Amino acid sequence: MLAKLVETLVYIGISQVQNFIYLSFIFSMMQNSGLISLVYPVSMFGYALMEEVRPRNWYWAWIRTYTIGVLVAKFLIALHLVRGLLEANDDTLGYVKPGLHVYTGAHTMWENVAYMAPEILITGLIMLNEIRLKLYGLYYVIELDIETVQEGIQRHLAKGDLDIVQLRKLQNANMDIHRLFCGKEDQRKLKEE
Numbered sequence: 001m002l003a004k005l006v007e008t009l010v011y012i013g014i015s016q017v018q019n020f021i022y023l024s025f026i027f028s029m030m031q032n033s034g035l036i037s038l039v040y041p042v043s044m045f046g047y048a049l050m051e052e053v054r055p056r057n058w059y060w061a062w063i064r065t066y067t068i069g070v071l072v073a074k075f076l077i078a079l080h081l082v083r084g085l086l087e088a089n090d091d092t093l094g095y096v097k098p099g100l101h102v103y104t105g106a107h108t109m110w111e112n113v114a115y116m117a118p119e120i121l122i123t124g125l126i127m128l129n130e131i132r133l134k135l136y137g138l139y140y141v142i143e144l145d146i147e148t149v150q151e152g153i154q155r156h157l158a159k160g161d162l163d164i165v166q167l168r169k170l171q172n173a174n175m176d177i178h179r180l181f182c183g184k185e186d187q188r189k190l191k192e193e
Helices: 002-015 017-031 035-046 057-078 083-088 090-096 108-136 149-157 162-172 184-192
Strands: none
Touching (some): 002 017, 017 035, 035 057, 057 108, 149 162
16 A cells, blocks of 8 residues: 555656756756856746747757756856966956855855755756656657547548548637638538538
C-alpha cells in the first residue's frame, strides 16, 4: 500500500514538472537577482504561460542553452579566471547588477553551490521535462497539432481528403465568414462540397 502511494506521488511530481520549472525560474530570480536571472521570469510570463497548451520544444531548448551558458560563466568566475575583472569593476557592477558574484572566504565551496543551484535545478528539470515529453510522443508536437477523434471521423467520411476536413472544421467553428458575403452560386458550391 505504501509503495503504491509513493509511486502515485512520483507520477504526480513527474506530471507537474513544467510547473516545477516555472517555480525554479522564480527561485533563480530570488536567489541571484540581476540581469542574468531576469531572463527567466520575462520569458516565462512573456511567452511560456501565454501559450495555449504548453510551450513548444524550441523554447525549452533555448532556455536550456541559455542556462548552460550562465552556468559556464558562473563556473569560470568560481575558478578565478575572471575574478580580477569583476573586482576591478565593483563600482560599475554595483549599479548594473548583472547577477554575477564573487564569493571569498572559508565557505566558498558551499556558497558557490548555493549560487549555482537554481541554474542546476533548471537544467535538470528541463531535461526531465524533455524525457517525459519524448516518452509521451509530444516532444515535437503539442496537443493541438494532434488529430482529435472527431477530425479522424470527418477525414474518414471525406475519404482522406484533408482539404475538405479543414473546410468543414472551419465551417463548424463559424469562422468561415466569407461564405456570408458570397453570392448564391458560390453558396450552392459550398453546400455541394
